[in-house]
Amino acid sequence: MAEPTAGAEAAPGMPQLDFSTFPNQIFWLIVTLVVIYVVLTKIALPRIGGALEDRHDAIANDLEQAATLKRRAEEAEEAYNAALAQARADAQKIAADTKAEIQTEVDAATAKADAEIAAKAAESEARINEIRASAMEAVEQVANETAAAVVEAILPGAVDDDALKSAVTAALKG
Amino acid sequence: MAESDGGSGLNIHPMDQFVVKPLFGGDVVHWYTITNVTLWMALTVAAVSAVLVLGSRKRALVPSYSQSVAELLYGFVHKMVQDVAGKEGVKYFPYIMTLFTFILGANLLALIPTSFSTTSHIAVTAVLALAVFITVTAIGFIKHGAGFLGLFWVSSAPLALRPVLAVIELISYFVRPLSHSIRLAGNLMAGHAVLKVFAGFAGVLGVGAVVPIAAIAAIYGLEVLVAVIQAYVFTILTCVYLNDALHPSH
Numbered sequence: 001m002a003e004p005t006a007g008a009e010a011a012p013g014m015p016q017l018d019f020s021t022f023p024n025q026i027f028w029l030i031v032t033l034v035v036i037y038v039v040l041t042k043i044a045l046p047r048i049g050g051a052l053e054d055r056h057d058a059i060a061n062d063l064e065q066a067a068t069l070k071r072r073a074e075e076a077e078e079a080y081n082a083a084l085a086q087a088r089a090d091a092q093k094i095a096a097d098t099k100a101e102i103q104t105e106v107d108a109a110t111a112k113a114d115a116e117i118a119a120k121a122a123e124s125e126a127r128i129n130e131i132r133a134s135a136m137e138a139v140e141q142v143a144n145e146t147a148a149a150v151v152e153a154i155l156p157g158a159v160d161d162d163a164l165k166s167a168v169t170a171a172l173k174g
Numbered sequence: 175m176a177e178s179d180g181g182s183g184l185n186i187h188p189m190d191q192f193v194v195k196p197l198f199g200g201d202v203v204h205w206y207t208i209t210n211v212t213l214w215m216a217l218t219v220a221a222v223s224a225v226l227v228l229g230s231r232k233r234a235l236v237p238s239y240s241q242s243v244a245e246l247l248y249g250f251v252h253k254m255v256q257d258v259a260g261k262e263g264v265k266y267f268p269y270i271m272t273l274f275t276f277i278l279g280a281n282l283l284a285l286i287p288t289s290f291s292t293t294s295h296i297a298v299t300a301v302l303a304l305a306v307f308i309t310v311t312a313i314g315f316i317k318h319g320a321g322f323l324g325l326f327w328v329s330s331a332p333l334a335l336r337p338v339l340a341v342i343e344l345i346s347y348f349v350r351p352l353s354h355s356i357r358l359a360g361n362l363m364a365g366h367a368v369l370k371v372f373a374g375f376a377g378v379l380g381v382g383a384v385v386p387i388a389a390i391a392a393i394y395g396l397e398v399l400v401a402v403i404q405a406y407v408f409t410i411l412t413c414v415y416l417n418d419a420l421h422p423s424h
Contacts, residue, residue: 024209026297045248045268054235
């Protein structure tokens with residue numbers, strides 16, 4: 001770097017204050033700035049800005065899609081819950097209906113059975129009464145005959161049928 | 175970078191690295207001469223194009239490593255413009271991106287040993303700063319007419335103080351391009367000169383050169399930071415000035 005020209009020029013001190021080089025520096029600076037500006041505005045900045053915007057849009061899109069999917073999932077869950085509740089209600093209704101039906105059938109059968117039992121009981125009672133009555137009659141007859149035979153044996157010829165009968169009846173009731 | 179004439183005594187020329195020289199012979203630097211300025215600015219263009227154009231080549235939805243870098247730079251400057259200068263400032267984003275990428279590229283390329291640092295030259299930074307100053311002032315007057323002068327009339331201050339403040343504001347406004355340009359050039363120049371001085375020490379110290387070499391490594395790290403931070407500072411100040419032009423009311 002230590003060249004003769006440098007030595008001659010650097011003698012006063014700062015090369016920054018060597019005004020003879022100013023036009024050169026300023027000219028090349030302006031060229032440089034214009035070139036950078038053109039490269040940036042024509043190529044680099046639109047590309048980078050576009051890429052950033054694309055990414056921003058893509059992320060926004062994805063978020064929106066995720067929100068939509070979430071909403072749909074929530075709707076599906078809601079529908080599922082509604083269907084479940086409906087099914088449960090239906091099942092309960094069917095169970096209640098069946099129960100009521102069976103109850104009416106049971107009631108009807110019970111009533112029928114009761115009626116039959118009552119009828120049979122009445123019939124049996126009637127028969128018993130009949131048997132009892134016929135038995136009583138037989139007993140009275142036997143008593144009469146026995147009384148008549150006894151009276152005949154003690155006092156022959158003194159049998160009074162009517163008196164005998166009333167006496168036996170009174171005795172039987174007594 | 176270390177050079178000393180035969181090792182006899184200190185012979186350091188820390189400013190030689192900043193000399194503008196014609197690349198293809200000749201001593202006269204005309205405005206059109208192809209110089210080391212041309213070379214390193216062309217390399218800056220190439221570097222910026224490589225990062226931003228090749229990086230964004232694929233426009234992938236899921237970015238590759240190089241595309242991420244390009245998008246990071248884009249997003250960083252875009253957010254800066256929007257945050258500092260507001261929504262109306264986004265219109266000027268390509269200009270600010272041009273400034274930022276040029277300064278960042280030039281600053282980082284200047285850290286290559288034996289390179290030429292274009293942004294250490296007042297001529298370069300002054301043009302950048304003046305371009306910002308003139309553009310921003312023009313935008314202010316075009317958008318707000320005479321209302322732009324409200325920038326200098328601090329309506330929140332007591333009435334008696336306002337003329338005084340107006341003078342101060344006016345001076346600070348016109349000092350802007352000066353501080354804007356010297357901050358960048360000064361930082362770059364000082365850092366590179368210091369590196370060169372230490373390199374000169376290393377050249378004459380023999381075994382003791384370990385110390386200046388370690389210092390060079392440390393300062394080099396610092397210079398990488400400075401290169402990025404100065405590019406950022408220049409850009410964010412541009413955004414601040416733009417914001418003043420777009421919203422001049424205090």
